[in-house]
Amino acid sequence: MSARAATEKTYLQAISDALRQEMRRDKRVFVIGEDVGVYGGAFKVTLGFQEEFGPWRVLDAPLAETAIVGACTGAALMGMRPVAEMQFADFISCGWDQLVTVAAKQFYRAGTPVPLVVRLPSGGGFSGGPFHSQNPESSFAHIPGLKCVCPATPEDAKGLLISAIEDPNPVLFFEHKHLYRRIKAAVPDDRYTTPIGKARIDREGDDATVVTWGAMVYTAAEAAQQVDASVEIVDLRSVLPWDRETVLASVRKTSKALVLHEDTRTAGFGAEIAATIAEEAFEDLDAPVKRIAAPDTPVPFSPPLEKAFIPQVDDVVAGLRELLAY
């Protein structure tokens, strides 16, 4: 690993470069979405792709998410490796049926794989309002047949996107918009895959475990620095499948668990994690499992409201202190 060449890249560049590399090495990979061609995508992930790969591998789609996702299923069944872009993760509601009804159930029913990826720019933090800020991964984590990936770091964004494209199943790739240009780190230059379903220990600790993913990894890391205790942070990296073993091992070590997510609380994926810890590691716990999540409201627009909605560092610090004092 020491000799491995790496380059500083933003989270967004890592995604863009990984996608470009895969399109160069595999002719079956194509991109389809709204404004992904000439414009290079709303966030410029596919900037310059159409010049390099041509209009039939970088397709500007009509404003029709059902057609985009459905067409990816049909193309995948015919041996292609489609990568769709939802302009915002929120718009996947318009393609729900094609993902959940058609793509997710296809292999179980008919035994024919559907290797497709849907990229979903998700998350809030910049006044996107109710329709440009959501984290809908919990809705899809409930659907057998799908995979839901939520990278937090540039290195993982690249490795997980390549894994998603290689994967023979429909994979939802939730890329957090608030990390796009804010987070920069060394990304290995070579082609590598990061296994889907394997968590990463973001920070080791002995006194409490924070289980989280996506942008909340950074919120948790800041909070961990502000408490006078040794906090372990488990970055799940994917919520379907999710790495129960790593979470349970960490909780067994620290005996205290805080589950943190940016999505709303009720029936959010944190509930599944908390229930699993309660079922599997009850005897190891020294405190009830704590959940910190957004309140059960739509994502509000105005900055003070949005700040009150998205879990903040102070909220996590308070939660950790409560947990540590129990």
Place this chain on the structure above:
Amino acid sequence: MAIAREAEPAGSLTEVKETGLDREDLLGIYRNMLVTRGIEERGHILYKQGKIPGSFYTGRGNEAASVAIGTAMAPDDVGTPLHRDLGVHITRGLEPWRIFAQYMGRVDGPMRGRDGNIHLADLRLGTIAMVSHLPAMLPVAVGAALAFRIREERRVAVGWFGEGASARGDTHEAMTLAGVRKLPVVFVCDNNQWAYSTPSYLEYATEHVADRAAAYGFEGVVVDGTDVLAVYREAKRAIEKARAGHGPTLLECQTLRMEGHAVHDDAFYVPKELFERWAERDPIERFRAWLREHADLEEDEEAELTAEVKKLLNDAAKRAEESPFPDPATVTEGVYASQEDLETPHHK
């Protein structure tokens, strides 16, 4: 006001031969129509005997349209036939015993007991299995066509929908994408006049569903769905047009659903006179009369064919009943595909 082209009825043997069918092909079509109806008639019996769980759907009255379109497709073409289109599966070569096994929830059904009734297909035969959400398969068919277009293959996808499902957004989105990209896809509307109990005039306000094609930038054609040779001619024309790179066609096949929505439904809401009128245009009877008049179908030849079909179906039903039920221990298997599952002709 009609906008779509209204297709002419089938003509003489000479005209039919110009579409590429010889006498043997014609008898093959007739046989496939008999097999299609025979399977569904037996399905009814098996259902009443309690051998088919869940529900049971038939396409009585649609045998001509489904077999004709299946016949017009080339071996490498793919399609997404629906619950009135068993004839497509028969024509593509799905063996009747596997269909009965599917109905009965056995492991030898194409879906291995994981899905039932007419939710079946075999990708090796170029068919993709329908879901209940209609017309969710139209965007999928468009995606298959997109794959062909990207790879510059001369293959065509056929997507089916009903006049009821023409109301849903999937229809609009699929046709929009196919239209702007001129994809090699043919949209087939099985217009059987009733969406469960809802009549056509509550589903669409144009004269024909196919009138809408103009709005998507391609041709709409209306054809009598009980006239197998007219459907074949129009389907062949549309498929070859798509293959040649000239984009989609919407082909509307007009029939009447001659039974209820499914086996539980007695279709009390369909006027009796309508059934009587369309019974006179039964597609199998019509084609038999045509074969007698134009292709010298003899009684002994017909008797031989009928006996062959009867034996096929007897054997098929028996073989299906011998197929085991799936092992309950396998219920959680196969939710996710592995890399080895990609070792199929489509993924190489």
